[in-house]
């Protein structure tokens with residue numbers, strides 16, 4: 202029934218609905234008893250065990266994850282021992298290692314042409330630069346509701362890897378278009394700018410849109426039957442009928458958890474978004490898949506700012522509690538909950554050179570971390586806003602009131618003034634964070650990512666995995682919902698040149714960098730257009746929905762699309 206309702210809302214013809222239903226039946230192959238009804242993956246971006254231990258000391262009570270099973274996850278990507286977020290999320294969304302390197306590619310759920318690690322080897326030609334199906338796409342085709350929740354812009358690496366396919370994580374307009382046409386039931390996060398034209402303002406803000414393709418994706422979402430909200434009040438006020446909703450709570454990223462009260466009071470918390478997402482998604486009788494990202498733990502770790510790390514981790518901890526409470530409730534039966542960071546960041550440590558190990562009590566550390574009213578990033582924003590003339594007395598007052606450091610040394614003031622002079626690249630957060638860290642006895646080894654294993658916490662497995670590769674997480678999630686990701690990739694991403702080998706095909710890439718372009722298929726006077734990054738076929742004035750996206754692989758100069766497209770083309 203649910204499949205019918207969903208696809209009706211996309212205005213499909215009966216013939217196509219029939220096809221979807223037969224596909225759903227094909228997926229019901231695994232023993233129902235062994236499958237999970239719901240799967241929730243929660244990712245605190247960019248942290249390791251130290252971040253969690255320090256957060257626990259500051260909380261003064263166990264973390265939610267402390268009651269879950271624990272495993273270890275290996276995180277390396279295709280080209281480095283140290284991964285980036287796009288490659289990491291690609292691994293646990295698709296089951297394949299990918300490449301993250303600014304010179305070559307920063308892939309989102311696409312295969313590279315080769316691997317460097319553990320040893321150099323080229324991939325088979327047909328696999329190179331090919332999209333890989335994701336756990337979210339599989340859940341959707343299995344009839345489940347699907348959702349994404351994050352505190353960054355929703356087109357950022359982790360959520361993007363679940364819902365889009367492209368060789369560069371930085372092309373937000375292309376990613377956002379795919380997310381809109383992916384048919385996701387619940388999307389909560391930031392990023393309104395990437396939905397609307399550069400000629401439009403984001404309502405209620407000073408920001409402008411960023412799209413250059415003439416499309417208004419906000420209107421597309423409404424036309425496709427989604428509710429659209431922008432505030433915490435609207436989120437909390439969603440009624441019991443809501444089944445499909447986008448919440449864009451910020452033009453770009455949302456605020457850090459502790460900064461929200463001062464900088465963006467209309468935004469909801471991660472726990473509030475998670476709670477509402479589960480409420481809406483669990484109305485689907487076929488179950489759901491949900492990804493939740495605590496996106497900004499990573500950014501504070503890049504700043505070496507323990508205040509942002511701890512407060513955003515504890516905000517994430519509250520979201521984990523929402524998920525776990527649901528999984529343990531009668532309505533959440535057969536729910537798998539998986540919690541894992543994508544990689545470490547900062548090389549954070551509890552203790553540092555100069556700290557006397559045996560007299561280091563919690564108050565000496567937590568006292569410093571709990572005093573500030575804002576993250577280092579929030580304080581940095583206040584200083585650049587208010588101390589335009591770099592008045593040291595204004596800086597002293599702001600750092601004291603909002604960051605809890607009353608006595609900046611002359612050397613520290615010098616560092617702040619030097620950074621302020623470094624226009625236009627002022628990055629005060631990474632100057633302030635280390636100052637508080639020194640006082641709190643917190644050590645750091647880098648402003649970048651680290652390559653050590655990360656812990657994974659789970660609830661629902663009969664036996665939790667021990668040490669696993671991050672690619673195995675994708676397969677565990679797929680198995681939990683009863684599908685196979687390799688089969689799914691064959692079904693969703695076939696090379697158009699192979700699929701339509703008896704037709705003339707043209708790949709029109711004009712404007713592709715702005716998410717335009719199309720595949721044109723012609724045979725015996727019949728012509729169909731498949732706009733890139735969308736799930737539609739336009740033929741003889743009809744617009745027909747596909748069960749997946751049409752993806753252009755720029756590196757291979759090929760188009761990949763659902764195998765179903767050939768049947769639909771022939772039917773006309």
Ligand SMILES: [Zn+2]
Nearest residue numbers: 246247286543
């Ligand atoms: Zn990350």
